[in-house]
Amino acid sequence: MMDETNMTDEIIMAYADGQLSDADARKVEIAAEADETIRQKIRMFKETASQLKTAAAELPPIPDALAERISSMLGTDGAEPEAPGQDNVVRFARRNWIRQWPTAIAASITLVAGLAAGMAIGPFGGSKINPPFGITALADPEIAVALSSIESGSSAVLGSGATLNVIASFVDADNTLCREFDYEAVNGPSIVSVACHVGDAWHPKIAIAANTEQSANFAPASSLEALETWLATSGFGDPLEPEEEKQQLGGLGTDA
Amino acid sequence: MPDCFHTALTEKLPNLRRFALSLCRTAHVADDLVQITVERALVARNSYDPASRIESWLFRILKNAWIDMTRKQKVRGQELDIHDEPDLAGQDNHKGDTRLMVANVLEAVEKLPLEQREVVVLVCFEELSYAEAADILEIPKGTIMSRLSRARTAIAAKTGIK
Numbered sequence: 001m002m003d004e005t006n007m008t009d010e011i012i013m014a015y016a017d018g019q020l021s022d023a024d025a026r027k028v029e030i031a032a033e034a035d036e037t038i039r040q041k042i043r044m045f046k047e048t049a050s051q052l053k054t055a056a057a058e059l060p061p062i063p064d065a066l067a068e069r070i071s072s073m074l075g076t077d078g079a080e081p082e083a084p085g086q087d088n089v090v091r092f093a094r095r096n097w098i099r100q101w102p103t104a105i106a107a108s109i110t111l112v113a114g115l116a117a118g119m120a121i122g123p124f125g126g127s128k129i130n131p132p133f134g135i136t137a138l139a140d141p142e143i144a145v146a147l148s149s150i151e152s153g154s155s156a157v158l159g160s161g162a163t164l165n166v167i168a169s170f171v172d173a174d175n176t177l178c179r180e181f182d183y184e185a186v187n188g189p190s191i192v193s194v195a196c197h198v199g200d201a202w203h204p205k206i207a208i209a210a211n212t213e214q215s216a217n218f219a220p221a222s223s224l225e226a227l228e229t230w231l232a233t234s235g236f237g238d239p240l241e242p243e244e245e246k247q248q249l250g251g252l253g254t255d256a
Numbered sequence: 257m258p259d260c261f262h263t264a265l266t267e268k269l270p271n272l273r274r275f276a277l278s279l280c281r282t283a284h285v286a287d288d289l290v291q292i293t294v295e296r297a298l299v300a301r302n303s304y305d306p307a308s309r310i311e312s313w314l315f316r317i318l319k320n321a322w323i324d325m326t327r328k329q330k331v332r333g334q335e336l337d338i339h340d341e342p343d344l345a346g347q348d349n350h351k352g353d354t355r356l357m358v359a360n361v362l363e364a365v366e367k368l369p370l371e372q373r374e375v376v377v378l379v380c381f382e383e384l385s386y387a388e389a390a391d392i393l394e395i396p397k398g399t400i401m402s403r404l405s406r407a408r409t410a411i412a413a414k415t416g417i418k
Binding site for chain 2: 010012047055062069
């Protein structure tokens with residue numbers, strides 16, 4: 001339908017709905033100033049939009065039977081719990097990293113778990129004489145600095161030349177922040193560890209260490225499965241989402 | 257930790273069902289459509305672009321599910337009159353003039369041809385843009401505007417809106 005100024009109903013409606021560009025909207029306004037028919041149509045389209053919006057305000061309820069069917073489907077859905085609007089780098093990074101890790105290191109695995117309290121990474125705890133785990137590499141103070149600052153899925157090259165890859169963050173049942181990381185020394189052991197931030201220091205809770213001195217070029221999958229099992233049975237939830245991790249790191253203060 | 261994808265999906269169930277009802281007008285078919293949509297969404301969750309509105313993605317899945325249904329001729333002849341469908345006829349807790357107007361508007365929507373009804377639901381009920389509705393229904397934006405203007409002109413005529 002066209003009016004005398006060649007303004008179609010579609011254009012007038014789009015104006016009423018606010019979906020025209022400023023320039024096109026101005027054309028409609030100029031035409032409307034001289035044409036009551038256009039003004040009447042603008043009112044009509046605005047009023048229908050308003051009435052339809054009112055009518056839409058109350059959504060029909062979901063029938064119980066349908067709700068139960070949907071709930072059952074969601075309950076058996078085996079997909080990963082990831083937020084649709086968020087990056088899934090944390091969860092993916094951890095699993096992906098663990099797949100990649102064994103290929104570069106040797107088969108000699110040392111698994112240390114259930115470490116005593118008071119043994120901290122770097123110079124921030126009570127372990128300045130005896131390095132954590134008895135592994136000198138974890139005495140590097142820059143590990144603690146990196147653990148307190150970089151996001152999961154990213155890496156930091158330390159002053160020693162070693163690389164620290166932070167794999168994921170978790171909180172335990174006491175809401176203590178814990179981080180899984182991989183430490184690659186230039187010459188020496190590679191270590192996958194989980195450390196928790198208690199009393200302004202990072203305390204390792206478990207470490208899987210592999211040295212590169214032996215000839216084999218793979219680590220048994222069982223060693224990493226042990227880490228996964230430990231994570232699953234130690235009261236940790238799923239890896240933190242990026243925003244949650246950011247908040248947790250922000251709450252650590254400046255203690256490194 | 258709750259699955260945010262599940263949460264977002266669950267929150268949109270009433271909107272999905274309303275869109276389904278606008279397409280098929282039959283409660284149990286609409287319920288099936290919603291269920292199929294959820295099933296397909298769970299399978300295809302990795303294809304969802306988090307930068308886009310999840311309802312647009314879900315409506316597109318539902319629309320395609322409806323097309324599949326009609327192609328299979330499973331639901332032919334099952335359309336019901338709006339007066340037999342309490343879900344769209346409005347709830348009893350509307351009062352006075354508002355209730356009357358809501359009922360009139362919903363009835364006018366129900367009497368629209370399907371091709372106009374689905375556009376009204378997406379744009380006026382779900383407040384999607386013309387472009388988003390065009391993307392969901394896989395028709396040109398100009399066609400969306402044409403159908404929508406005819407639909408609203410008809411609704412205005414039937415409900416006394418001037």
